[in-house]
Amino acid sequence: MRVELEKKAWILDEIGEVEWFMLSQLPESADFNRSEKARRRILPEVCDDEDVAADWRDYARPELEARFRDEIRVVASDLRRVEELLKKGKSGSQFRLKVPVEHAETWYGVLNQARLILNEEHEVVETEVSLMSGELVPTAIEEQQWLIMVQYRIYGALQEFLLTHLMESP
Amino acid sequence: MPLTTDDPDVKMEEKEGTDLDSPWNVVLYDDPVNFMGFVTIVLRRVFGYSEAKAEELMLQVHHEGKSVVWTGVREQAELYAQQLQAHRLLASMQRAN
Numbered sequence: 495m496r497v498e499l500e501k502k503a504w505i506l507d508e509i510g511e512v513e514w515f516m517l518s519q520l521p522e523s524a525d526f527n528r529s530e531k532a533r534r535r536i537l538p539e540v541c542d543d544e545d546v547a548a549d550w551r552d553y554a555r556p557e558l559e560a561r562f563r564d565e566i567r568v569v570a571s572d573l574r575r576v577e578e579l580l581k582k583g584k585s586g587s588q589f590r591l592k593v594p595v596e597h598a599e600t601w602y603g604v605l606n607q608a609r610l611i612l613n614e615e616h617e618v619v620e621t622e623v624s625l626m627s628g629e630l631v632p633t634a635i636e637e638q639q640w641l642i643m644v645q646y647r648i649y650g651a652l653q654e655f656l657l658t659h660l661m662e663s664p
Numbered sequence: 665m666p667l668t669t670d671d672p673d674v675k676m677e678e679k680e681g682t683d684l685d686s687p688w689n690v691v692l693y694d695d696p697v698n699f700m701g702f703v704t705i706v707l708r709r710v711f712g713y714s715e716a717k718a719e720e721l722m723l724q725v726h727h728e729g730k731s732v733v734w735t736g737v738r739e740q741a742e743l744y745a746q747q748l749q750a751h752r753l754l755a756s757m758q759r760a761n
Contacts, residue, residue, distance in 0.1 A: 540749070543757075554742060554749075610695070657701055663704075664705075
């Protein structure tokens with residue numbers, strides 16, 4: 495997969511089938527209602543004070559939920575505009591996705607949300623640290639966990655691209 | 665501030681510990697997923713901090729696990745906490761005193 499930047503869009507090109515599968519999972523992976531762990535991380539309690547907590551539940555949290563839902567809808571809509579490219583001489587499909595520059599921050603947020611949820615549900619960071627320190631050997635990791643780690647890394651790489659090229663400081 | 669009324673039969677009491685003027689801290693917590701550069705950008709955007717101040721706070725969060733990133737009135741603290749959470753940062757509010 496290559497990422498390119500144009501004036502009005504950023505383009506994911508030469509997306510392989512596995513990468514496309516990971517990208518297509520993004521809206522589902524970022525769904526904060528998919529598990530209690532996901533909900534607790536994305537919409538955490540803000541205060542021990544009951545008065546403040548009640549205000550938060552009544553006003554702030556519903557606004558955050560609406561915002562997060564809207565952002566997932568934008569990304570899902572962008573994903574539906576994928577082009578499937580069958581390239582001569584190469585086996586399998588490749589995909590190309592063009593995303594408007596003005597959606598960059600929304601994409602960053604949804605990618606971030608998905609990584610936060612994946613880590614919360616599958617302890618991705620802990621597994622990676624254990625691998626790096628040698629406490630855990632690669633063969634001890636089940637296939638499903640590897641796939642989640644690959645998904646987590648792909649999302650992180652895209653976030654780094656967006657952060658470097660499209661997210662400006664004030 | 666004590667609440668008053670001209671009606672002698674009406675007794676108004678200020679609920680202890682909920683006065684709106686007492687200061688609140690907005691606390692930002694470390695998490696292993698958010699990129700450090702992103703946290704710095706968010707601190708600049710939400711609070712209008714300089715790059716140096718935002719980076720100092722971000723590093724404090726990273727090294728110490730948390731940092732008080734702002735102190736002030738409750739309504740503003742709620743708004744700031746909401747803005748931090750809108751960027752998926754872990755933030756809470758605590759009474760400053």
